[in-house]
Amino acid sequence: MKFVLKKLATLLITLLILSFLAYAAFEMVGDPVGMILGTNATPEAEAALREELGLNRSLPVRYFDWLFHFVKGDMGTSYIYRISVNEMIGEKLGLTVILTLFGFGLTLLMSIPLGVYSARREGSFADRALTVSNQIVMAIPAFFVAILLTVIFGVLLRLFTPGSFVSFNESPGRFFLYMLFPALSVAIPRTAMAAKMLRSSILGEMQKDYVRTAFSRGHNRRSALRAHALKNALLPIVAFLATTAAEMLAGCIVIEQIFSLPGIGRLLIASINNRDIPVVEAIVMILAVWVMVVHFFGEVISEALDPRLRS
Amino acid sequence: MNKILEVKHVSASYTTQGNAFAREKVQIVLHDVSFDLYEGEALGLVGESGSGKTTVARAILGFLPRYEGEIIHHSKRPQLIFQDPYTSLNPARTVGWILEEPLKVYGKFDAPERRRRIIEMLENVGLSEEYMSRRPSELSGGQRQRVSIAAALIVRPRLVIADEPVSALDVTIQAQILQLLDEMREKYGLSYLFISHDMNVVYQLCDRVIVMKKGVIVEDAPIDDIFDHPQHPYTRELVEASR
Amino acid sequence: MKKLFAKHNNWFFKAGFILTAVMVGVVLLGQIWTPYDPNAMDASVKAQGPTLRHLLGTDFFGRDILSRILEGAGATLQIAFFVVLIGAVFGTVIGALTGYFGGVVDEVLMRICDAITAFPSVLLALIAIAVIGPGRLNVIMVLGCVFIPSFARIVRAEFVRIKRLNYISLARLQGVGDFRIMLKHILPNTLPTLLPAISIGFNNAVLAEASMSFLGVGVSASEVSLGRMLSDSQNYILRGLPWYAVFVGLTIALLILGFSLLAEGLQQRR
Numbered sequence: 001m002k003f004v005l006k007k008l009a010t011l012l013i014t015l016l017i018l019s020f021l022a023y024a025a026f027e028m029v030g031d032p033v034g035m036i037l038g039t040n041a042t043p044e045a046e047a048a049l050r051e052e053l054g055l056n057r058s059l060p061v062r063y064f065d066w067l068f069h070f071v072k073g074d075m076g077t078s079y080i081y082r083i084s085v086n087e088m089i090g091e092k093l094g095l096t097v098i099l100t101l102f103g104f105g106l107t108l109l110m111s112i113p114l115g116v117y118s119a120r121r122e123g124s125f126a127d128r129a130l131t132v133s134n135q136i137v138m139a140i141p142a143f144f145v146a147i148l149l150t151v152i153f154g155v156l157l158r159l160f161t162p163g164s165f166v167s168f169n170e171s172p173g174r175f176f177l178y179m180l181f182p183a184l185s186v187a188i189p190r191t192a193m194a195a196k197m198l199r200s201s202i203l204g205e206m207q208k209d210y211v212r213t214a215f216s217r218g219h220n221r222r223s224a225l226r227a228h229a230l231k232n233a234l235l236p237i238v239a240f241l242a243t244t245a246a247e248m249l250a251g252c253i254v255i256e257q258i259f260s261l262p263g264i265g266r267l268l269i270a271s272i273n274n275r276d277i278p279v280v281e282a283i284v285m286i287l288a289v290w291v292m293v294v295h296f297f298g299e300v301i302s303e304a305l306d307p308r309l310r311s
Numbered sequence: 312m313n314k315i316l317e318v319k320h321v322s323a324s325y326t327t328q329g330n331a332f333a334r335e336k337v338q339i340v341l342h343d344v345s346f347d348l349y350e351g352e353a354l355g356l357v358g359e360s361g362s363g364k365t366t367v368a369r370a371i372l373g374f375l376p377r378y379e380g381e382i383i384h385h386s387k388r389p390q391l392i393f394q395d396p397y398t399s400l401n402p403a404r405t406v407g408w409i410l411e412e413p414l415k416v417y418g419k420f421d422a423p424e425r426r427r428r429i430i431e432m433l434e435n436v437g438l439s440e441e442y443m444s445r446r447p448s449e450l451s452g453g454q455r456q457r458v459s460i461a462a463a464l465i466v467r468p469r470l471v472i473a474d475e476p477v478s479a480l481d482v483t484i485q486a487q488i489l490q491l492l493d494e495m496r497e498k499y500g501l502s503y504l505f506i507s508h509d510m511n512v513v514y515q516l517c518d519r520v521i522v523m524k525k526g527v528i529v530e531d532a533p534i535d536d537i538f539d540h541p542q543h544p545y546t547r548e549l550v551e552a553s554r
Numbered sequence: 555m556k557k558l559f560a561k562h563n564n565w566f567f568k569a570g571f572i573l574t575a576v577m578v579g580v581v582l583l584g585q586i587w588t589p590y591d592p593n594a595m596d597a598s599v600k601a602q603g604p605t606l607r608h609l610l611g612t613d614f615f616g617r618d619i620l621s622r623i624l625e626g627a628g629a630t631l632q633i634a635f636f637v638v639l640i641g642a643v644f645g646t647v648i649g650a651l652t653g654y655f656g657g658v659v660d661e662v663l664m665r666i667c668d669a670i671t672a673f674p675s676v677l678l679a680l681i682a683i684a685v686i687g688p689g690r691l692n693v694i695m696v697l698g699c700v701f702i703p704s705f706a707r708i709v710r711a712e713f714v715r716i717k718r719l720n721y722i723s724l725a726r727l728q729g730v731g732d733f734r735i736m737l738k739h740i741l742p743n744t745l746p747t748l749l750p751a752i753s754i755g756f757n758n759a760v761l762a763e764a765s766m767s768f769l770g771v772g773v774s775a776s777e778v779s780l781g782r783m784l785s786d787s788q789n790y791i792l793r794g795l796p797w798y799a800v801f802v803g804l805t806i807a808l809l810i811l812g813f814s815l816l817a818e819g820l821q822q823r824r
Contacts, residue, residue: 014669025685135566139814141761143768143784144803151796250674254765258788269769272684284681288673295672372727391727398720403742412738413728466728 004300011296018288023063026277066281075282080274085282089264093286096256096263100248102179103186107244110191115198122203130195137192142251146185146258153181165260182259186251190244197240201233235302242298246291314385315470315502316348321370321380340366341378341526348470353496353503355517355534357510357549363526364506368472371504386469386502394475396455400447406458407443413466432461435498436491453484457491464495472504477512489515510553514538522546567819574812581631584624592621592778601790603797610801613790619798623805626780629773630809633694634759640698642752645705650736652706653713664710667703675700675758676765683771690773697762701755708751712744753817757810764806780806
């Protein structure tokens with residue numbers, strides 16, 4: 001329990017520091033007033049707008065004001081569109097989350113059987129072939145997988161139309177079909193990595209004494225594998241999965257561009273280009289929170305499962 | 312005779328950290344250890360693991376940050392020979408480089424002189440000049456220990472501490488290395504502090520023996536006395552075991 | 555070099571080395587000579603698939619794709635090179651100092667490194683570019699800084715491990731000074747870990763630059779890079795002309811694959 005609290009405290013402090021740094025960095029970028037009003041604006045109009053947006057206050061004041069609102073759920077107002085950031089982000093966040101979860105789920109679904117199979121047939125032709133292809137697939141960037149999938153399934157096989165996103169409301173079936181490909185793009189390279197790690201982790205466990213004792217007691221290979229080794233083998237993977245979940249978010253940003261998904265990745269890029277600072281700040285905070293929370297859970301779960309702590 | 316090392320009333324302990332399951336404990340490693348080492352002498356330090364003998368060595372060499380008592384050196388840079396020949400030599404370097412480093416640091420020799428000394432020392436330990444270009448991974452345990460000895464001696468120390476230098480070697484090689492150490496002692500007028508758990512080994516090389524148990528010196532006597540008339544019961548056990 | 559081959563005589567290393575050598579060689583060649591001027595437009599051959607005259611086809615403006623890929627790959631590799639240089643050099647210095655000396659500074663720096671490495675590098679770089687603006691130099695600086703912590707971590711771990719080994723204690727006993735120990739005694743022993751890390755660094759740098767330029771927050775619009783071309787190629791896919799995207803993507807993938815195999819090969823023996 002003390003461990004959890006300590007980690008939680010570290011998490012919050014890091015988030016605070018990051019949010020301040022990010023906020024300060026963005027505020028220094030430039031004057032949004034000029035961007036909004038255009039070059040023909042009069043000094044009075046600029047001053048008035050500055051007052052309205054609260055930009056004439058000092059940095060720490062602005063920061064705390066922003067933070068205060070953020071924590072309450074109010075992420076400010078877009079400079080460009082003049083609507084609340086919450087509105088802008090709302091659905092898009094949901095979509096990105098779905099994509100990330102979908103991708104993560106696919107990774108688990110594909111990597112565990114692969115890893116186990118590889119470990120069981122260690123040394124066989126199938127295992128060696130898988131190892132080599134794993135190594136290759138691991139190196140393929142997600143967006144190339146995306147392009148290949150688009151070309152094969154979109155252009156050639158016409159299973160979906162590249163670039164035209166189908167929302168859930170229009171047609172749930174075709175929504176998931178469309179989402180399958182971006183999710184696969186993110187999942188496939190990660191699956192290769194996860195399968196490789198799982199395989200070596202399992203093989204490592206199988207060497208250990210407690211597994212050998214199980215053998216000697218008459219468990220056959222399969223049940224020994226499943227019962228004990230798998231559980232312990234998964235342990236070091238937890239940390240890796242946490243990193244994967246965090247990275248998947250970054251991957252999603254690029255994938256959203258390729259598949260024209262209206263998620264926060266695309267929104268982030270657009271806002272950066274538009275200099276729509278409040279939106280950028282809000283999204284960056286969300287991403288930071290996501291990454292830190294995922295890591296936090298990863299560490300807590302790791303610690304909880306650690307066999308050294310089992311009394 | 313001159314003293315080359317004085318150890319006076321040295322005590323050391325460490326405290327284990329307390330946590331939710333146990334209170335913190337104070338572990339005494341050395342208690343009131345005192346002895347002198349004379350010039351030209353080979354002093355054996357015998358005890359089982361946990362007796363504190365390695366801790367004494369660490370204190371003498373300056374590797375022990377906290378201890379009570381005094382340690383007075385009358386020599387300049389005592390050298391050390393480790394037990395494990397496999398971690399005592401830098402795996403990324405050649406034997407020649409390993410032997411040259413201390414000479415380079417000393418600074419007073421030019422390249423040809425350094426080379427001369429390296430070859431001389433290699434010959435002393437029974438290795439030919441061509442070993443200079445070999446790497447530790449290419450050498451056997453016995454060869455590595457010879458290189459370790461060469462490295463220790465190349466700076467012409469007056470005191471050498473040897474921590475179980477032959478324990479990791481085959482019995483046949485042990486005898487060779489011990490003989491080598493003896494020869495070196497004569498040739499360069501060295502003094503040894505020879506740490507071991509094996510009385511037989513100590514018998515072959517040492518003039519005097521200190522026996523330690525649980526951080527305390529239980530007996531300090533010349534080698535023959537130890538074997539013929541062991542005073543302390545623990546010493547008696549050790550001598551019996553070695554017969 | 556020969557020693558490397560002797561120590562790592564496995565498939566991954568050989569394949570990785572060959573692939574990397576070929577790719578880098580071709581790209582370097584492309585810096586002095588390309589089949590066509592990458593910017594030359596030839597209206598008569600607009601948007602063609604691979605032909606004998608234009609091995610990888612042409613774009614909407616009639617520019618030869620192969621030549622453009624060569625130029626773009628050159629930019630990408632140049633960026634990757636400097637990024638890894640910055641990351642590895644500064645990371646090694648920081649890692650060596652903190653690993654060897656430890657202390658409060660070590661604790662603090664490592665916390666910071668942990669925080670930074672928790673974030674996907676592309677994300678961090680993206681945000682930084684959002685602040686300082688795009689451009690080749692900016693990308694190099696930003697990515698270089700983002701890469702420093704991971705190198706520092708790796709080098710630090712090695713220094714912490716090695717400084718406890720017997721041969722280092724012996725060196726200190728012989729009077730070797732701290733900095734000499736760090737540079738000449740410990741550092742050479744960190745190479746088996748450092749070299750694969752550098753190779754992986756190239757891997758990630760190419761990926762990061764391509765991703766960032768693809769998203770429009772990498773090199774500026776007027777500069778050529780593989781990522782930018784990939785982004786342009788999206789339009790072509792929508793019109794049923796996939797080869798542009800495939801070739802650019804394939805180039806990126808092969809570059810990355812080469813480094814990745816090399817790294818894996820360096821980590822294995824045989």
